[in-house]
Amino acid sequence: MSNKVLPSASLESKQPIYKVEKDCLISKNADVTVAFRLDLPEIFTLSRQDYEQLQAAFVKAVRLLPDHSVVHKQDWYVEDKYAPGFEAERTLLSASYERHFNERPFLNHFCYIYITKCASERPDWGSASGLLARRNIVPKEMLDKKELEAFFDSVGQFVRTLEGVGPTNAPYIKSHRLTSDEPGRHGAGGGPAGKVLGPGLIRPSGTSRPGPDQRAQDWHRDMQYVLGGQPRRFTDFS
Known part of the structure; x- marks a missing residue:
């Protein structure tokens, strides 16, 4: 077994996200x-007609987005335990209900949707066209204020279309814009620093497990990783 030191790189340097600015994720390709x-x-709370309305609304919402847009829907299913609210004043029946389900395991669901505006032409990041050979590092259209304002307007129409399905006072889908300066709202807690974007959904360790338990890790920095809940070690057979 070889003991040579292999070249290393931090996980942060491999992530495509450049920074979080004005509650938007900016990629290294200048995507917003x-x-x-x-x-x-x-x-099981909606009828067949209700699901058809949701499907039609989603298709309509996607068509409202400008060209070169990407929609990414992310669903998290996390094993969790029911946490009752004993601090609130309840009737005898509701208090008995809370005690009955106290700490019972269930499969919790978190849904996120990401809408990305990409440049119309993807630059060639090969060595033949490096930074010095390109006239503009960032595509011009991604610096156009009117272009970005039109994208944000279409995103607002996208959300309003989804929230327009169902009764006016109780729509079937409710949305919440994720920001970089508010407490985390995935379940009972956010990221380690209490932020949603940045250290919340996107953390330097490469993990983004929502919910109050933030101890889950995909990678360890001491040449270990977790597989099936059991710690493993990288082995070099060269």
Whole structure:
């Protein structure tokens, strides 16, 4: 077994996200992403016609977006335990209900949707066209204020279309814009620093598990990783 030191790189340097600015994710390719958390209806609570309306609304919302847009819907299913609210004043029946389900395991669901505006032409990042050979490092259209304002307007129409399905006072889908300066709202807690974007959904360790338990890790920095809940070690057979 070889003991030679292999070249290393930090996970932060491999992530495509450059920074979080004005509640938007900016990629290293100058793509702009807006993130939302969606509150979806409970399973088996809608009829076939209701689901058809949701499907039609989603198709209509996607068509409202400008060209070169990307929609990424992310669903998290996390094993969790029911946490009752004993601090609130409840009737005898509701208090008994809370005690009955106290700390019972269930599969919690978190839904996020990301809308990204990409440049119309993807630059060639090969060595033949490096930074010095390109006239503009960032595509001009991604620096156009009117272009970005039109994108944000279409994102607003996208969200309003989804929230327009169902009764006016109780729409089937509710959305919440994820920002970089508010407390985390995935379940009972956010990221280690209490932020949603940045250290919340996107953390330097490469993990983004929502919910109050933030101890889950995909990678360890001491040449270890977790597989099936059991710690493993990288082995060099060269």
